[in-house]
Amino acid sequence: MADVIATCDVAIVGGGPGGSTLGALLRKQGRSVCIVERDVFPRFRIGESLLPFSMDTLGATGVLPKIEAGGFMHKHGARFVVDETLEEECFWFRNGLDDGHPMAYQVQRAPFDKLLLDHAVELGVKLYQPLAATGFRVEPDRAVLATTGGNIEAQIVCDVSGRWTFMSSQQKQRRIHPSHRKITVFGHFRNVTRCEQDPGNIIIARFGETKMGWFWLIPFSDGTTSVGVVADSAYFRESGKSPTEFFRQSVASSRSIGPRMKNAEPCGELRSEADFSYTSERHVGDRLIKIGDAGAFIDPVFSSGVFLSVKAADMAAEKIAKAFDTGDLSEKAFADYERMVRRGTKVFWAFIDAFYNKDFLNRMVTSRRRPLLQKSITSLLAGDIYNENNQLISYLTGEGGAYADSEVAELLG
Ligand SMILES: Cc1cc2nc3c(=O)[nH]c(=O)nc-3n(C[C@H](O)[C@H](O)[C@H](O)COP(=O)(O)OP(=O)(O)OC[C@H]3O[C@@H](n4cnc5c(N)ncnc54)[C@H](O)[C@@H]3O)c2cc1C
Known part of the structure; x- marks a missing residue:
């Protein structure tokens, strides 16, 4: 029987942006949190362009002033080019449907991830690094995370292990996107x-x-x-x-x-x-939640990865707070989280499919003539994916509904 090295409310596998953000948010709720990170930081990681809609969550953890002090490059927009024709367009975040998210950062992930993890530790997260998670099991009154240094007993275990998909791999739930290799x-x-x-x-x-x-x-x-x-x-x-x-x-x-x-x-x-696009059969279980790349990863063309991970951390933190309040830590208590994560992934996938469609990109780079289309695209590029007023989302996801004959549909059609 392995030694118990720690006991806490929530054990997190992975100290990347998703894990650090979740740890920081849970500490702000007063929860006891352990993060297990197997790499020594700073270390290289790809995924360097952030989206403006990550800033709300990063703001909620209190880390934004440190990011600003870190001197990272300000990102105000995204420029898309068709290589053959050199047609191109810059999308400025200040021009999105929501004008409150005008910028993000371009970050070298080595210092950026360290800064976020240090911040979580400053808020009281107990960090085990370098230490690898090796297994997990769920018992009636706890979840047990096995590591190379011993067991951590927690009420909930969150997998934020990135594209290593710690839980999904062990559960054989990882599914590579077949037509997107x-x-x-x-x-x-x-x-x-x-x-x-x-x-x-x-x-x-x-x-x-x-x-x-x-x-x-x-x-x-x-x-x-x-x-x-x-x-x-x-x-x-x-x-x-x-x-x-x-x-x-x-x-x-x-x-x-x-x-x-x-x-x-x-x-x-x-x-x-x-082969870096995949999903997982399930994103939650009794006392278990998968967050960010650990649950799903989609083609990086719209720089969505870190945003989806910190946004999922935010949504998970909210559901975890509720679960502790009600005492219900079952899979059912996290079902709404899974639904929201699937929704976000679906919206980005629809947008990505459109990017790989020749005609859509042509319309994108000439969208200056179509102000509503340009605003709608800009919002998606900023990460405003849960905005119900964005007609382009309904159009791309095929949900048409009230928007089937909308101005955006007409412009694209
Ligand atoms: C080609 C490419 C380009 C990309 N470009 C962008 C971009 O421009 N913008 C963007 O936002 N995203 C981009 N991404 C996506 C981005 O890399 C990820 O979405 C992002 O890093 C996810 O953050 P995370 O915290 O979920 O996971 P990660 O950043 O992967 O962090 C997971 C952590 O878990 C640790 N870990 C793994 N297994 C274990 C274990 N068993 N025990 C302990 N620790 C463990 C790892 O060491 C790692 O530090 C890109 C991805 C690819 C492939």
């Missing part, structure tokens, strides 16, 4: 030419119509820029190239990114990942 190759570079309208904007450039892929350019305040290519796995395999050669060739043949990378110097080795 992608590879990505990325790195940090010096001397990349940034967005001319605002050097803090992210640039997304799609190439090869719907079949091939897209680039991201994410500028940092130290002058370096994160550049990545995401491509269809089949297209990558057919190229017969190594990931690094594939990246170089993609950049060289790009009309929009090639010139921006003309004088670029890599800051280190390129990295790659594959």
Whole structure:
């Protein structure tokens, strides 16, 4: 029998943005919280462009002044480009349906994740690092998290382990998105030419119509820029190239990114990942909740990952508070959380499907002529995905309803 190393209300697996945010919010409720993080921070992580609608949750934890003091790059908008035609449009967050979310940050995740985790610890989270979670079980009166250092007994265990999907993997509940197999190759570079309208904007450039892929350019305040290519796995395999050669060739043949990378110097080795879109059969169980990438991950074209993770942490914290109040920690008590998470993922998936549709991107980059469409797109890009007044959401998710003949539908149709 393993030693019990800690007892707490909530045990969290993973000290990334989702885990730290959840820990901080629960401490603000007065709960006792343990976070188990297996890596030593600071450490590299991809996922560097934040969305404005994350700022509310980060504000609620009290960490925003520290992020601002950290000197991260301000992000006011997103620029989308069609590589073949060089048609493009900048979407400014201040012009969304909701005008209260004008900016976010571009962050190197090594210092950013450390800052969030340190903040959670400052609020009283007990951090076990480096320590890996290895298993879990649920008993009638507790949940037990097994780690390489011993057991942690908690009332609730939350899995915020990112794309390692600690719980879903053990439960065999992870499902890779079958028609969305992608590879990505990325790195940090010096001397990349940034967005001319605002050097803090992210640039997304799609190439090869719907079949091939897209680039991201994410500028940092130290002058370096994160550049990545995401491509269809089949297209990558057919190229017969190594990931690094594939990246170089993609950049060289790009009309929009090639010139921006003309004088670029890599800051280190390129990295790659594959098959990174999946979901989980269930997001909750008795005394169990999965948050962020641990539950689902979708194509990163709209920089939604950190937002979805901290937003889910926010929604989970609210349901956990209620569960402790009522004494009901069963799967049923968290059903509404699962519904909200699935809703958010569905909205982004619909938007992502549209991006991979040639005609939609063409309409996106010419949307200046269609002010309502542009506002609606801007809101989605900011992360305003639960906004019931956004007609584009109803249109993209096929929920039409009252909006079936709306102005947005007409503009897109
Ligand atoms: C190519 C690509 C580009 C992306 N670009 C963006 C972007 O621009 N913007 C954006 O918002 N998102 C982006 N993302 C997504 C982003 O990386 C994630 O959505 C985000 O990091 C999720 O945060 P998290 O806290 O849920 O998980 P993570 O950040 O993955 O944190 C999970 C933590 O859990 C720890 N852990 C894992 N297993 C265990 C264990 N067994 N025991 C203890 N600890 C454990 C890990 O060490 C890690 O620190 C991108 C993803 C990809 C693949």
